[in-house]
Amino acid sequence: MTVTVRQPGLQTTIQSRPRTGLRHLGVPSSGPADPLSMALANRLVGNAAFEPALETTLTGVALEFHAEATIAITGATAQCSLNGQAVQQHATVAVVSGDVLVVGAAEAGVRSYVAFAGGLLADRVLESESTYLPAAFGGYKGRALIEGDDLSLATVSSKMVFAETPAEFRLPILHAWTARAGTSSETTRLRHAERLFDQKLTVASRSDRMGIKLDGEPFEIESDRQMPSVPSFPGTVQCPHDGSLYVMSVDAGTTGGYPRVAKITRMDLHMLGQLRPGNSLRLIERNDDDAARELLEKHAYWRAWLPDIAEVI
Numbered sequence: 001m002t003v004t005v006r007q008p009g010l011q012t013t014i015q016s017r018p019r020t021g022l023r024h025l026g027v028p029s030s031g032p033a034d035p036l037s038m039a040l041a042n043r044l045v046g047n048a049a050f051e052p053a054l055e056t057t058l059t060g061v062a063l064e065f066h067a068e069a070t071i072a073i074t075g076a077t078a079q080c081s082l083n084g085q086a087v088q089q090h091a092t093v094a095v096v097s098g099d100v101l102v103v104g105a106a107e108a109g110v111r112s113y114v115a116f117a118g119g120l121l122a123d124r125v126l127e128s129e130s131t132y133l134p135a136a137f138g139g140y141k142g143r144a145l146i147e148g149d150d151l152s153l154a155t156v157s158s159k160m161v162f163a164e165t166p167a168e169f170r171l172p173i174l175h176a177w178t179a180r181a182g183t184s185s186e187t188t189r190l191r192h193a194e195r196l197f198d199q200k201l202t203v204a205s206r207s208d209r210m211g212i213k214l215d216g217e218p219f220e221i222e223s224d225r226q227m228p229s230v231p232s233f234p235g236t237v238q239c240p241h242d243g244s245l246y247v248m249s250v251d252a253g254t255t256g257g258y259p260r261v262a263k264i265t266r267m268d269l270h271m272l273g274q275l276r277p278g279n280s281l282r283l284i285e286r287n288d289d290d291a292a293r294e295l296l297e298k299h300a301y302w303r304a305w306l307p308d309i310a311e312v313i
Contacts, residue, residue, distance in 0.1 A: 001066070001067040002066045002151060003064065003065050003069070003116075003151045004064045004149070004151075005061065005062075005063060005145045005147060005148065005149040005150075005151065006062040006100065006147065007060075007147065008145040008146050008147055009057065009058070009060050009061045009062075010056075011056075011057040012054055012057065012061045012144060012145045014052050014053070014055075014120055014129060014131055014138075014140050014145075015030070015032040015054075015129075015130045015131060016050050016052040016129035016130045017031055017129075018128065018130065018250070019031070019126050019127065019128045019132075023233070023254040026253075028254060029234060030132040030251055031050070032111075032113065033055065033111055033249060033250050034075060034113070034271075034272075034273030035049070035269075035270050035273075035313065036270040037074045037075040037113050037171060038050070038053055038055070038075075038115070039306055039309075040072075040074045040090070040165055041053060041072045041073065041074040041113040041114065041115035042119075043305065043306060044072035044074075044091065044163050045071065045116060045118075045160075046156075046160070047115060048308065049311060049312050050311070050312075051118075052119045052120040052122045052129040053113055053114060053116065053119070054114040054115075055111055055112075055113055056103055056106075056111060056112045056114070058110055060102065060103040060105050060106070061112075061114070061145070062100065062102045062103075063100070063114070065095045065096070065098070065099045065101070066097050066098075067096075067153070069116055069117065069153055070095070070116070070156075070160045071092075071093050071117070072090070072092050072114075073089045073103055073112060073113065073115075074090055074115075074165070074171075075089075075113045075173075076106035076107070076109030076110055076112045076173055077089075077106065078104040078105060079104035079105075079107070080101070080103050080104060082095065082099055082101050082102075083100055088164075089112075091162075091163070091164045092161075092163050094160070094162075101114075108174065108175060109173035109276060110273065110274050116153050118155065118156035119154050120151055120154070121151075121152040121153070122139050123137065125137045125138045126138075131143070131144070133209070165305070169305045175276075176280045176281075177271055177279060177280065177282070178282045178284055179265075179268040179281060179282075179283060179284070180264070180267065180284050180285075180291060181264050181268075181285065182262065182263050182265060182285070183196075183261075183262060186260050187262065188222075189239075189261065190221065190222075190239065190259070190261055191219065191220040191222060192219070195217065195219070196262055196283055197282075197283050199282075200280050200282055201214040201245065201281045201282065202215040202216065202278065203276060203279045203281060205277045207275065207277055210249060211248050211249050212246065212247045212249060212275055213246050214245040214246070214247065214281060218243030218244060219239055219245070219261075221243065223241065223259060228257065229255040230256065230260065231254065231255055232252065232256040232260060233248065233263075234272070235247065235248065235263050235264035235266070235269050235272070236262075236263055236264075237261055237262035237263065237264065237283075238258040238260055239258060240258045241258075245261070246258075247264060249272050249273075250272075265286055265291045265294075265295070266295055267291070267294060267298045269313065270312075
């Protein structure tokens with residue numbers, strides 16, 4: 001059972017579960033930039049949260065099917081069609097051989113997710129099918145999809161359950177965002193560190209799966225520029241000596257040599273995948289205890305629709 005890529009878009013990759021427990025070996029986590037949206041798409045086709053699916057970037061994707069399949073689309077707000085007729089996001093969609101699905105350009109947000117009942121067959125490397133582009137492994141030949149690629153679908157039961165994401169679980173895709181964040185031992189390297197949580201930042205054009213630059217009033221750094229490389233994780237906010245802020249994302253390296261001045265809390269990391277150049281972002285300060293409590297509250301909320309939510313966020 002195959003699907004042919006007719007228009008690959010700016011950057012469409014296969015993503016699956018993150019690679020965990022390997023950062024000490026220099027292997028980043030990878031996986032979906034917005035794991036919550038991907039989990040929602042997989043939920044609609046009866047898959048586990050991290051069954052291999054497609055992640056598009058800004059310009060969408062066009063696919064031609066050569067067999068019956070069941071799919072779902074979530075993530076960035078986009079106009080989607082099947083054989084020229086509009087189809088909904090957040091709803092199970094049945095396709096047959098010869099059908100052409102078009103996921104349009106993102107109107108809000110950055111990344112759309114297309115899940116397939118049974119998942120996609122992909123290269124499994126270090127216990128995950130996720131594509132890690134800098135090292136060219138996982139996914140489909142370790143690269144973004146190109147026109148003419150044939151993707152293989154897993155064989156699934158012909159009995160499908162059709163569903164829609166309940167309204168209360170449809171993630172709002174915004175132009176102005178807030179994310180909860182904590183300070184670190186290196187926050188004190190900033191002069192006027194209180195401005196971390198007291199200004200509106202703007203997502204810069206220099207943003208991808210490696211990291212996201214945030215424009216705002218530059219900070220002054222107290223540093224001799226001799227800081228050794230130290231561990232970093234997705235959500236780490238670094239501040240180089242030009243005073244700009246950079247948020248590390250899912251494909252970011254495992255170490256860095258700039259002050260780690262903040263950390264986006266675990267519960268809000270999924271937002272990073274939808275931050276679009278020009279969007280605004282405010283950081284809201286949380287201490288460790290409050291962040292842990294609010295994470296458990298978020299898990300409790302989502303568990304009614306996504307039972308495996310604790311694996312997702």
